[in-house]
């Protein structure tokens with residue numbers, strides 16, 4: 001969408017004062033819900049997200065079971081009060097798409113073959129939304145899965161890069177998402193660098209795409225360090241007592 005809004009000033013600063021390669025502020029807390037096997041509360045800029053993991057448990061209905069591996073059911077939901085205009089409650093096309101891509105990303109990093117016929121359920125509730133919620137949701141899901149003790153190749157980390165006013169930048173905020181030219185959310189397995197999710201909205205040249213991808217991969221690595229710190233904050237004290 002074209003607009004008269006200036007997204008980058010003459011000094012290269014963005015609307016919220018960030019540089020082109022800066023993330024919004026991220027805060028993560030592991031293990032916030034007592035009923036869930038694993039959980040996470042995450043703030044990313046003004047996004048506020050809860051993730052809760054249940055399972056592995058018998059997949060129901062039975063016909064959804066896979067005799068060779070667990071199925072991963074991620075359910076992304078935006079609360080009615082999470083956006084400016086009240087969102088109609090319940091699933092819609094967008095939340096189904098996000099649930100599907102997150103499920104597929106997680107299936108590729110969880111050791112699903114350890115739990116035949118089981119289901120691993122990952123609930124992602126967006127309480128407050130300000131662009132980038134699929135990345136924030138997937139990041140929270142990664143911490144909640146680790147908190148649940150689900151075996152994974154690595155803890156998935158997610159982040160987006162995009163293009164505003166012909167510049168490639170990291171982690172688009174709300175106005176940047178609304179009035180920018182492109183958004184490239186990705187998720188990776190930080191140790192191997194394997195790409196678990198890659199979507200693109202808008203247009204990028206090949207050169208811009210490569211720049212955005214590298215920027216987003218670096219962003220995922222910063223996100224990964226914050227995820228690990230949140231898990232250490234929860235589990236380190238227990239380890240020290242033992």
Ligand code: ADP
Pocket residue numbers: 083084085087094129130131132133134135174177
């Ligand atoms: P993401 O949140 O992963 O960036 P989108 O690009 O689809 O996904 O959405 C961008 C932002 O638009 C969301 O984070 C949210 O702030 C806003 N948004 C999405 N859906 C709605 C909706 N139904 N009503 C109002 N705002 C919405």
